[in-house]
Amino acid sequence: MSELRGACIIGQSGGPTAVINASAQGAIQAALKADCITRVLGAAHGIKGVLEDKLYDMGKEDPAELDLLQYTPSSALGSCRYKLADPDVDDTDYKRILEIFKKYDVRYFFYNGGNDSMDTCNKISKYMQKVGYECRVMGIPKTIDNDLFGTDHCPGFASAAKYIATSCMEVWQDAHVYDTGMITIIEIMGRHAGWLAGSAALATWAGFGPDLIYLPETDFDLTDFLEDVHRVYDKTGKCMVAVSEGIHRADGTFISEAKTSATDGFGHAQLGGLAAMLADAVKLETGAKVRGIELSLLQRCGAHLDSLTDVEEAKMAGRVAVESAVAGITDKMVAFACTRENGKYECKPNLIPLTDVANTEKKVPREWINAVGNGVEQAFIDYVLPLVQGETTAPKENSLPRFAKLKKVLTTDC
Numbered sequence: 043m044s045e046l047r048g049a050c051i052i053g054q055s056g057g058p059t060a061v062i063n064a065s066a067q068g069a070i071q072a073a074l075k076a077d078c079i080t081r082v083l084g085a086a087h088g089i090k091g092v093l094e095d096k097l098y099d100m101g102k103e104d105p106a107e108l109d110l111l112q113y114t115p116s117s118a119l120g121s122c123r124y125k126l127a128d129p130d131v132d133d134t135d136y137k138r139i140l141e142i143f144k145k146y147d148v149r150y151f152f153y154n155g156g157n158d159s160m161d162t163c164n165k166i167s168k169y170m171q172k173v174g175y176e177c178r179v180m181g182i183p184k185t186i187d188n189d190l191f192g193t194d195h196c197p198g199f200a201s202a203a204k205y206i207a208t209s210c211m212e213v214w215q216d217a218h219v220y221d222t223g224m225i226t227i228i229e230i231m232g233r234h235a236g237w238l239a240g241s242a243a244l245a246t247w248a249g250f251g252p253d254l255i256y257l258p259e260t261d262f263d264l265t266d267f268l269e270d271v272h273r274v275y276d277k278t279g280k281c282m283v284a285v286s287e288g289i290h291r292a293d294g295t296f297i298s299e300a301k302t303s304a305t306d307g308f309g310h311a312q313l314g315g316l317a318a319m320l321a322d323a324v325k326l327e328t329g330a331k332v333r334g335i336e337l338s339l340l341q342r343c344g345a346h347l348d349s350l351t352d353v354e355e356a357k358m359a360g361r362v363a364v365e366s367a368v369a370g371i372t373d374k375m376v377a378f379a380c381t382r383e384n385g386k387y388e389c390k391p392n393l394i395p396l397t398d399v400a401n402t403e404k405k406v407p408r409e410w411i412n413a414v415g416n417g418v419e420q421a422f423i424d425y426v427l428p429l430v431q432g433e434t435t436a437p438k439e440n441s442l443p444r445f446a447k448l449k450k451v452l453t454t455d456c
Contacts, residue, residue, distance in 0.1 A: 045078050046078060046149050046150075046176060046178065046370075047078045047079075047080060047149065048078075048079070048080060048147045048148060048149025048150065049079065049080050049081035049082070049083055049146045049147050049148045049149065049150070050073050050079050050081070050082055050083065050148065050149070050150035050151065050152065050364075050367075051083045051084070051085050051092060051097065051143075051146075051148050051150070051151050051152070052066060052069050052070060052073070052082065052083070052084050052085065052100070052119070052152045052154070053084070053085035053088045053089060053091065053092065053119065053151075053152070053153050053154065054066060054085075054088055054117040054118075054119050054120070054121050054154045054155065054184075055088035055089065055121055055122055055123075055124075055153060055154065055155035055156075055158070055159040055162065056088075056121060056123065056155040056156045056158060056159050056184065056185065057121070057156070057185070057186070057342060058115065058116040058117040058121055058342060058343065059115070059116075059184055059185070059186050059197070059198030059201065059202065059342050059343075060115045060198065060201040060202065060205075060342065060343060060344060060345040060347075060348050060352075061112075061115075061197050061198050061201055061345075061348060061352050061353050061356040062116070062117055062154060062184045062197070062198060062356070063111040063112065063114045063115070063116070063117070063118045063446065064111065064112040064197070064352075064353045064354075064356035064357045064360070065154050065182050065184060065197055065356045065357065065359050065360035066084075066111055066117075066118060066119065066154060066360060067108055067109070067111035067112050067357060067360065068356065068357035068358060068359065068360025068361035068362075068364075069152050069154070069182060069360030069361065069363055069364050070082055070084070070100050070103075070108060070111075070360075071108060071361070072360065072361045072364035072365055073100075073150070073152075073364050074100070074101060076364065076365075076368050078368055079150060079364075079368070080147070081099070081101065081146065081147075082099075082100040082101055083097040083098065083099060083100065083146060083148070083453065084097065084098040084100050084119045084450075085097060085098075085119060086098060086119060086120050086450070086452075087119075087120035087121060087122045088119075088120070088121055088122035088124065088153075088155075088159075089122065089124055089126065089139075089153070089162055089166075090122045090124050091119075091120070091122075092138075092139055092142050093135060093138050093139065093142070095142055095145075095453075095454070096452060097142075097146070097452065097453045098119065098448075098450045098451060098452060098453070099451050099452075099453055102449060102451045103448055103449055103451075104449070107446045107447055107448055107449075108446070110437070110444065110445065110446035110447075111446045112353055112356075112357060112434075113345060113348070113353075113434060113436035113437065113443070113444075113445065113446075114345065114445040114446040115342075115343040115344070115345035115445075116343055118446060118448055123158070124162075125158065125161075125162075126161075126162050126165050126166070128165075129165060129168075129169050129172075133169070136165075136166070136169045139166060139169075140169075140170070140173065140175060143170075143175065143177060144175075146453070148177065149176060149177050149178065150177065150178050150179075150180075150364075150367050150368075151163075151166060151167075151177055151178070151179045151180070152179075152180050152181075152182055152360075152363050152364065152367070153166075153179075153180075153181055153182065154181075154182040154183075154184050154360070155181075155182075155183075155184050155185070156183070156184055156185030156187065156189070156190060156196070157185070157189065157190060157399075157400070157401055157402070157403060158401070159181070159184070160181045160183075160190070160375055160396060160399045160400045160401075161400040161401050163179060163180075163181040163375070163396055163400075164181075164373075164396035164397055164399075164400040166179055167179035167372065167373045167396055168373075171373075177372075178367040178370075178371070178372035179367075179372055179373060179396070180363040180364075180366060180367050180371070180372065180374055180375070180376065181363070181374070181375035181376070181396055181399070182359050182360055182363045182375070182376055183196045183197060183359060183375060183376060183377065183378075184196060184197055184198050184356075185198055185199070186198045186199050186201075186202035186231065186238060186341065186342045187199070187231065187232055187233065187235055187237065187238065188235065188237035188238070188404070189234065189235035189237065189403045189404050189405065190375075190377075190399055190402075190404060191398065191399045191402035191403065191404050192375070192377050192394040192398055192399050192402075192404075193375075193377035193378045193392075193394070193399075193404075194377075194378045194379060194380040194389070195378060195380070195429060197352060197355055197356035197359055198342070198352070198356070199237060199238070199352070199429070200349040200351060200352035200355075200426075200429035200430050201344070201345070201347065201348045201349045201352045201353075201430075202231075202238055202241075202341050202342055202344075203237070203238065203241035203244065203349075203426055203429065203430055204241075204347050204348070204349045204352075204430040205337075205340070205341050205344040205347045206230055206238060206239075206241050206242055206244075206245075206284075206337065206341055207241055207242060207244035207245045207248070207251070207430070208245075208347055209228075209337060209340075209341075210228060210242045210245035210246075210250075210251045210252060210282070210284060211245040211248060211250040211251060213226060213228065213282070213335065214245065214250040214251055214252075214282055215250060217280060217282060217333075218280060222279075222331065223275065223279045223280065223330045223331060224279075224280055224281075224330065224331045224332075224333070225271060225275055225280070225281045225282075225283070225321075225324055225328065225330050225331070225332045225333070226281070226282045226283065226332075226333050226335065227282075227283045227285060227317045227320050227321050227324065227332065227333070227334045227335065228242070228252070228282070228283065228284050228285070228317065228335045228336075228337065229285055229287055229316045229317035229334070229335065229336040229337065230242065230284055230285065230286055230287065230337055230341065231286075231287055231337070231338075231341055231342070232257070232258060232286040232287060232288050233258070233287065233288040234258055234288055234403055234405065235258065235259070235288075235403060235404065235405045235406060236256075236257025236258050236259050236286045236288070236405070236406045236411075237406055237426075238286070238341065239255060239256065239257050239284050239285060239286035240255065240257055240406055240410075240411075240418045240422050240426070241426055242255055242284035243255055243284075243417070243418045243422060243423060244423065244426060244427065244430070247423050247427075251282065251284075252282045252283055252284040253274045253278075253280075253281050253282055253283065254270050254271065254274065254281070254282075254283045254284070254416045254417065255283075255284045255285070255416065255417050255418060256283070256284070256285045256286060256289050256415065256416060257286050257289070257406055257411060257415075257418075258286050258288035258289050258290060259405050259406050259408060259411060260408075260411060260415035261290065261291065261292040261415075262289040262290060262291060262297055263291075263292070264297075264323065266414075267320070267416075268323065268324065268327045270416050271283065271324055271327075271328070272327070272328060275328060275330060283320075285316060285317070285320065287316050289316070297316060297319070297320075298315055298316035298319060315336075316336075317334035317335055317336045318334040318336070319334075320334065321333065321334030322334075345436070345443070346436070346443065348433075348434045348436070349429060349430045349431065349432060350431065350432025350433055350434050351387075351389075351428070351429055351430070351431050351432050352429065352430075353434055354432075355378065355389055358391060359376045359378075359391070362376050362391040363376045366393060371393060373395060373396050373397075374393040374394060374395060374396060375393070375394055375395075375396055375399050376391050376392075376393060377391070377392045377393065377394045377399075378390070378391065378392065379391075379392040382424060382425070382428055387428035387429075387431075406418075406422070407421075409421070410422045410425070
């Protein structure tokens with residue numbers, strides 16, 4: 043394929059992670075090195091930045107600050123939850139995107155996000171093909187939920203899993219200080235897939251973790267739950283529970299979803315408050331001292347506990363997306379193909395069609411969850427343990443994290 047010269051846009055979307063900026067770093071630095079990419083632009087707040095013509099000139103950033111992105115949590119360029127309409131129904135946004143692409147001669151578009159973001163990426167890719175505008179579009183995976191189809195795992199998941207496991211181990215120690223009874227319920231993110239809550243099992247595997255773990259892959263019954271807690275508490279005087287925010291009844295309704303719950307831009311109900319809700323039920327049932335803990339945003343922005351494996355793979359995903367597009371590939375997402383044989387872990391990039399991954403969720407295999415649905419099997423531990431390996435050497439100033447400080451020079455100011 044002949045060389046395609048032009049600018050590129052890199053955007054971040056959806057919920058942030060501790061390593062999404064590592065992917066941005068990998069993509070930005072690779073794009074700055076590519077001779078055929080004439081200008082590297084960052085979209086302010088994802089696709090909204092493209093629509094609003096709010097683009098940063100990444101070539102004006104200090105290279106040392108770009109290096110610090112790998113240690114900086116959240117989305118440095120800004121994120122959004124904006125759903126593009128079906129172009130066959132309403133192509134207004136797409137015409138505007140094409141207008142902006144032509145204005146800056148954008149011939150490469152890289153979008154870093156999860157399920158909904160890959161849907162956005164896919165729609166833009168197909169629209170550009172339809173109207174005959176040559177632009178290579180690549181998706182860069184990101185989600186702590188680890189529910190993207192076609193990839194062994196997603197950048198961001200491993201660091202969140204490490205944070206969750208470590209936090210559970212620390213809470214376990216605190217909960218066992220006194221010789222009085224105590225029940226602890228820890229709420230962990232995960233709407234439809236239980237990868238994060240399942241990761242709490244690493245703490246149990248290490249000797250200091252939850253007695254019970256509930257994932258959204260199985261139906262949740264409050265009566266069975268209370269019986270499980272009673273059994274453990276009556277035997278040991280303590281009980282720790284890890285529960286996914288997305289646990290649901292047999293009819294599919296979320297335990298924690300209010301009837302008037304707000305939704306995000308993609309129609310997903312906002313969940314939360316589950317730990318407190320279950321804590322109230324357990325206290326009423328047992329009369330014991332009960333603490334409900336919601337890890338909330340901490341589990342996706344705790345960069346101080348980053349997995350080095352996760353950071354390096356996140357950078358690889360961004361770099362490979364750019365290198366693949368420059369080589370002539372388009373309409374793909376960078377996925378991971380991994381092996382875990384004889385105690386050796388290996389991860390290689392693998393490109394899959396955007397159409398295959400968009401809006402498709404990957405869940406924890408049922409055989410990795412125990413028969414009664416209150417814990418995980420060894421296969422889950424074997425899967426996640428290699429992903430949390432390694433420590434970063436993140437720089438500090440005055441013993442506090444030194445995060446990237448970007449200038450964010452808008453193209454309109456250049």
